[in-house]
Amino acid sequence: MNSIDEHEALVQKCQQRIDADLKPSRAEHTRNVAKEAIRLANKYGADPKKAEIAALLHDIARNLPMEEMNRRIRRLGLEERYINNKNLSHSKLAVEIMEQDFGIQDRELLDAVAYHTTGRRGMTLLDKIIFLADATEPGREYPGVEKLRELTEQDLDQACAYSLRRTKEFIESKGEYLDPDTAEGLEFCEEEIEKKGEHQT
Numbered sequence: 001m002n003s004i005d006e007h008e009a010l011v012q013k014c015q016q017r018i019d020a021d022l023k024p025s026r027a028e029h030t031r032n033v034a035k036e037a038i039r040l041a042n043k044y045g046a047d048p049k050k051a052e053i054a055a056l057l058h059d060i061a062r063n064l065p066m067e068e069m070n071r072r073i074r075r076l077g078l079e080e081r082y083i084n085n086k087n088l089s090h091s092k093l094a095v096e097i098m099e100q101d102f103g104i105q106d107r108e109l110l111d112a113v114a115y116h117t118t119g120r121r122g123m124t125l126l127d128k129i130i131f132l133a134d135a136t137e138p139g140r141e142y143p144g145v146e147k148l149r150e151l152t153e154q155d156l157d158q159a160c161a162y163s164l165r166r167t168k169e170f171i172e173s174k175g176e177y178l179d180p181d182t183a184e185g186l187e188f189c190e191e192e193i194e195k196k197g198e199h200q201t
């Protein structure tokens with residue numbers, strides 16, 4: 001993305017694809033995430049253009065039929081845990097679309113989309129921004145979202161840790177399987193918070 005025009009052309013292409021591939025409510029969510037991601041990128045010193053593109057495409061595979069998702073997951077040689085799991089697989093399939101249909105090669109941008117559902121060990125600034133913009137955009141309503149919005153304004157690690165911890169508790173309370181990336185993302189954010197605390201004392 002060298003020039004403003006190039007970026008604008010890419011944004012337009014994303015917008016068209018959103019309207020073609022996503023249900024209206026999902027398209028609206030996506031646009032809300034993009035606005036929020038740009039705002040957070042400006043606030044925390046990330047690249048707002050990368051944040052915008054990652055946000056616009058983060059859910060682009062979300063409305064694919066399950067069979068098609070499974071077919072693509074198998075073709076990509078991804079692990080069995082992605083099969084029949086839209087929640088996990090749509091992030092990885094969005095990356096394939098970004099590479100193949102949009103020619104996006106920027107690893108930072110692709111990874112922010114790949115891990116937007118789970119987080120991961122070593123989450124980057126852009127990862128955190130996309131993860132939190134997705135979880136806190138104005139259309140989101142669930143217990144704890146107000147607290148998460150507050151934390152997002154104060155400290156990205158605290159906010160990610162809060163959200164990942166809630167996910168962990170929720171999944172474990174249902175006796176379901178917690179994705180290892182979520183567990184590692186939580187561990188990583190808690191370590192980052194601890195490090196910052198040590199610097200302050």
Ligand SMILES: [Fe+2]
Binds near residue numbers: 059062090091
């Ligand atoms: Fe998503």
Ligand SMILES: [Fe+2]
Binds near residue numbers: 029033059134
């Ligand atoms: Fe989303």
